[in-house]
Amino acid sequence: MSKSGALDLATGVGGKINKEDVQSAVDQYEKYHVCYGGDEETRKANYSDMVNKYYDLATSFYEFGWGESFHFAPRWKGESLRESIKRHEHFLALQMGLKPGMKVLDVGCGIGGPLREIARFSSTSITGLNNNEYQISRGTELNRIAGVSESCNFVKADFMKMPFSDNTFDGIYAIEATCHAPDAVGCYKEIYRVLKPGQCFAAYEWCMTDHFDPNNESHKKTKAEIELGNGLPDIRSTRECLDALKLAGFEVVREKDLAVDSPVSWYLPLDTSKFSITSFRLTAFGRLITRTMVKTLEFVGIAPAGSNRVSSFLEKAAEGLVEGGRCVPPRVGGHRSELLQFLAPRPRLREATTAASRRLRAEKNTSGHLADPDADKLDEVKEEEEARSVLCFADQRKSTFCSNS
Numbered sequence: 014m015s016k017s018g019a020l021d022l023a024t025g026v027g028g029k030i031n032k033e034d035v036q037s038a039v040d041q042y043e044k045y046h047v048c049y050g051g052d053e054e055t056r057k058a059n060y061s062d063m064v065n066k067y068y069d070l071a072t073s074f075y076e077f078g079w080g081e082s083f084h085f086a087p088r089w090k091g092e093s094l095r096e097s098i099k100r101h102e103h104f105l106a107l108q109m110g111l112k113p114g115m116k117v118l119d120v121g122c123g124i125g126g127p128l129r130e131i132a133r134f135s136s137t138s139i140t141g142l143n144n145n146e147y148q149i150s151r152g153t154e155l156n157r158i159a160g161v162s163e164s165c166n167f168v169k170a171d172f173m174k175m176p177f178s179d180n181t182f183d184g185i186y187a188i189e190a191t192c193h194a195p196d197a198v199g200c201y202k203e204i205y206r207v208l209k210p211g212q213c214f215a216a217y218e219w220c221m222t223d224h225f226d227p228n229n230e231s232h233k234k235t236k237a238e239i240e241l242g243n244g245l246p247d248i249r250s251t252r253e254c255l256d257a258l259k260l261a262g263f264e265v266v267r268e269k270d271l272a273v274d275s276p277v278s279w280y281l282p283l284d285t286s287k288f289s290i291t292s293f294r295l296t297a298f299g300r301l302i303t304r305t306m307v308k309t310l311e312f313v314g315i316a317p318a319g320s321n322r323v324s325s326f327l328e329k330a331a332e333g334l335v336e337g338g339r340c341v342p343p344r345v346g347g348h349r350s351e352l353l354q355f356l357a358p359r360p361r362l363r364e365a366t367t368a369a370s371r372r373l374r375a376e377k378n379t380s381g382h383l384a385d386p387d388a389d390k391l392d393e394v395k396e397e398e399e400a401r402s403v404l405c406f407a408d409q410r411k412s413t414f415c416s417n418s
């Protein structure tokens with residue numbers, strides 16, 4: 014059964030960490046972060062330990078407060094948080110053009126909320142890749158309860174080194190997960206490798222918008238709070254993410270900051286100045302109750318020592334996220350563009366070769382060697398073919414799925 018009761022929250026804190034070691038895991042986790050003297054290089058070098066500690070400590074809070082899907086969503090007026098989350102998942106599936114029978118990979122799948130929803134919505138088989146053992150055990154139980162164990166499974170592995178052969182999947186998506194990667198190009202390259210040529214990778218990514226000023230102390234503080242409260246080694250800019258996709262070999266046929274024209278702000282559920290019956294546990298009063306409950310359960314020894322500190326850094330994250338979303342010109346984006354969405358097909362072989370030859374030619378030109386004029390002409394023809402085929406792909410997707418873009 015879905016573990017959303019107070020006792021489940023308390024006993025789940027620490028995930029697979031021994032209960033008597035939770036307190037020291039909180040210490041070690043906090044020390045990775047700027048707010049506690051840590052730095053980006055150490056977080057990146059130890060990303061696996063840092064991110065796993067974070068999800069061992071935080072997963073039961075996520076499940077209690079947010080549900081089975083651990084992501085935000087743009088939202089319409091009158092829509093509940095849960096409805097918006099499901100719609101956001103369906104939208105991704107439609108954009109990828111998922112068809113019954115396809116073999117799909119969910120990169121960084123959490124406890125499998127999106128995976129179950131998308132598998133049922135599209136009649137596909139989905140493998141959830143996750144490096145956190147506790148989340149996989151929760152996801153496996155939830156798959157069994159939902160009756161999707163036949164079509165969906167989990168693999169415990171790092172998305173920087175995937176245990177799959179080249180060209181395995183008919184579609185790949187990642188929802189607010191690759192932000193944990195220490196190196197975006199490395200992660201996207203792995204996705205590219207295991208995706209079949211001509212198929213699609215789509216994702217919702219966490220990014221900083223152009224409004225982020227690295228020299229502004231208040232911006233820096235907000236960024237550090239978001240990193241601490243969300244287990245992030247760093248937060249990349251939108252441009253860095255899009256460049257990384259291209260460097261990994263993808264063509265980007267659609268990219269959009271979904272936060273910009275969302276009628277209800279993505280960060281609203283975390284905003285304590287707002288009240289909601291349907292998201293009561295996230296309101297100021299709901300959070301006060303949770304905090305008191307966690308403190309009490311820790312005091313009587315039901316929740317492990319350190320639970321209250323986890324609750325505190327998650328609260329800090331919520332404050333940072335609201336601040337990041339709020340302190341920017343309306344409708345222009347935050348210094349954190351919460352909901353960057355992109356759709357990136359892996360080019361077929363000929364297209365990939367052409368892209369490579371274009372890169373080679375650019376390298377030849379910069380190194381001072383004269384390019385062969387015939388080779389240039391050949392490349393131009395190939396490039397035109399490539400552009401036509403990518404545009405055709407984009408048009409096909411747009412006319413079928415993206416009429417609201």
Ligand SMILES: C[S@@+](CC[C@H](N)C(=O)[O-])C[C@H]1O[C@@H](n2cnc3c(N)ncnc32)[C@H](O)[C@@H]1O
Nearest residue numbers: 082083084121122123143144171172188190193
């Ligand atoms: C914010 S959660 C999102 C989960 C899921 N996509 C969802 O929306 O419910 C990020 C997920 O990425 C996973 N993750 C982080 N780093 C990873 C890595 N190096 N390899 C595999 N999974 C990773 C975490 O364990 C977690 O499940």
